Amino acid sequence: MPKNELRIGLIGLGQVCAAVHHPGLSRIPGVKIVGLCETDEMLLARRRKEWGIKAGYTDIDEFLKTVKPDAVSVSVPNVYHHDLVLKVIEAGCHVLCEKPLGMDVPETVDMYEAARSAGVRHMTAFTYRFVPGMQYLKSLVDKGALGEIRHARFQRLQDWGEASIGWRQYKHMAATGELGDMGIHRLDFAENLLGPIKAVTASSKQVVQRDHTAAGEPCEPQDVEDWVAWIAEFESGATGVFEMGKLTKGHGPGGDHDTCELNGSKASAGYQLHSPHTILMASPGKKYRRRTVPEAFLKRPGSPRNPAEGDPMQIFRYDQAWEFVSAIREGRDCLPSFYHGMRAQVVAEAIVEAAATRRWVNVPTWTKGKQK
Numbered sequence: 001m002p003k004n005e006l007r008i009g010l011i012g013l014g015q016v017c018a019a020v021h022h023p024g025l026s027r028i029p030g031v032k033i034v035g036l037c038e039t040d041e042m043l044l045a046r047r048r049k050e051w052g053i054k055a056g057y058t059d060i061d062e063f064l065k066t067v068k069p070d071a072v073s074v075s076v077p078n079v080y081h082h083d084l085v086l087k088v089i090e091a092g093c094h095v096l097c098e099k100p101l102g103m104d105v106p107e108t109v110d111m112y113e114a115a116r117s118a119g120v121r122h123m124t125a126f127t128y129r130f131v132p133g134m135q136y137l138k139s140l141v142d143k144g145a146l147g148e149i150r151h152a153r154f155q156r157l158q159d160w161g162e163a164s165i166g167w168r169q170y171k172h173m174a175a176t177g178e179l180g181d182m183g184i185h186r187l188d189f190a191e192n193l194l195g196p197i198k199a200v201t202a203s204s205k206q207v208v209q210r211d212h213t214a215a216g217e218p219c220e221p222q223d224v225e226d227w228v229a230w231i232a233e234f235e236s237g238a239t240g241v242f243e244m245g246k247l248t249k250g251h252g253p254g255g256d257h258d259t260c261e262l263n264g265s266k267a268s269a270g271y272q273l274h275s276p277h278t279i280l281m282a283s284p285g286k287k288y289r290r291r292t293v294p295e296a297f298l299k300r301p302g303s304p305r306n307p308a309e310g311d312p313m314q315i316f317r318y319d320q321a322w323e324f325v326s327a328i329r330e331g332r333d334c335l336p337s338f339y340h341g342m343r344a345q346v347v348a349e350a351i352v353e354a355a356a357t358r359r360w361v362n363v364p365t366w367t368k369g370k371q372k
């Protein structure tokens with residue numbers, strides 16, 4: 001084994017592992033994917049073959065004991081994040097965990113505190129922070145190019161159809177629907193751009209039953225929301241309007257709508273996922289114009305990917321793996337860490353409460369005192 005080789009294990013080999021974690025991690029020089037853990041035996045066998053990895057386990061304890069990875073990615077349904085991550089931390093592994101970090105705030109606090117006291121690197125997979133347009137937008141906000149941000153709007157509109165969407169449609173597996181699936185990313189990048197959210201009011205709705213599979217077989221109906229919207233007041237004084245929906249026809253595959261628009265005292269600017277290498281920018285009295293994202297923001301410094309290769313709406317996701325590995329190698333905190341996963345969960349729970357009680361809810365401030 002070469003000196004300084006980082007031995008990484010993958011836990012949960014479904015959609016996001018195959019699309020993001022495996023390609024992101026396996027292209028990094030000095031990283032070796034040393035083992036796989038997946039409860040679905042057929043999928044495990046398929047991935048071992050596809051990826052040429054011998055060590056494959058269906059049981060996490062056996063996997064950790066035998067493979068002894070230095071670090072892992074955890075991409076299993078939300079309900080399993082907490083228990084698996086605690087085992088991984090106990091085994092001394094650095095950990096990249098999917099979002100939402102946990103099912104509720106106490107789970108995320110547990111995970112964050114366990115990782116910190118074990119001294120392992122911890123990261124929440126808030127992938128959209130790595131979109132080139134988002135990175136450029138953040139740099140413009142930070143250097144004051146937009147002035148004081150007054151209002152902002154965030155939309156994630158998609159069409160997932162009306163059939164079952166698997167574990168994601170059940171509270172006992174996912175905790176929430178569109179809020180934890182798409183909304184939590186937008187909470188994270190909204191706070192990354194504009195600072196802490198102080199209060200929210202919200203509405204959510206389960207629009208369809210999803211009581212059949214795509215093949216027409218009956219299944220247990222869903223019990224989570226397909227649509228959620230909220231208004232947020234930021235501590236800075238800015239106001240944000242958010243809307244997420246899985247049933248917005250016209251925003252189907254390839255046309256997925258993901259925007260964030262910031263209106264400042266000097267200028268407005270917007271990020272759009274479907275055009276990740278440009279942003280929209282407008283100065284007072286002028287219409288929006290497209291501005292190309294400068295080369296410095298097209299990928300994370302040192303990242304082994306070529307921004308000109310592959311689908312730009314997908315490949316930025318590999319920089320998440322680069323951040324995880326770089327933080328481990330450099331002995332620094334990952335960004336975003338479990339702190340940010342916990343913080344987003346705190347705001348998400350305020351949104352759930354606001355929607356249920358139909359009123360404004362103050363976001364608890366206790367996470368602010370915690371170290372990142």
Ligand SMILES: NC(=O)c1ccc[n+]([C@@H]2O[C@H](COP(=O)([O-])OP(=O)(O)OC[C@H]3O[C@@H](n4cnc5c(N)ncnc54)[C@H](O)[C@@H]3O)[C@@H](O)[C@H]2O)c1
Nearest residue numbers: 012013014015016037038039040075076078098099125127
């Ligand atoms: N960051 C992002 O952009 C993004 C995108 C998609 C999904 N996700 C998140 O990733 C996670 C997984 O989502 P997905 O779409 O890949 O789901 P998926 O259903 O495609 O895959 C999950 C896999 O985990 C396996 N699994 C379940 N329990 C396990 C256990 N105890 N040990 C090992 N494997 C186990 C399942 O068999 C399944 O193959 C979720 O938390 C989801 O919210 C994040």
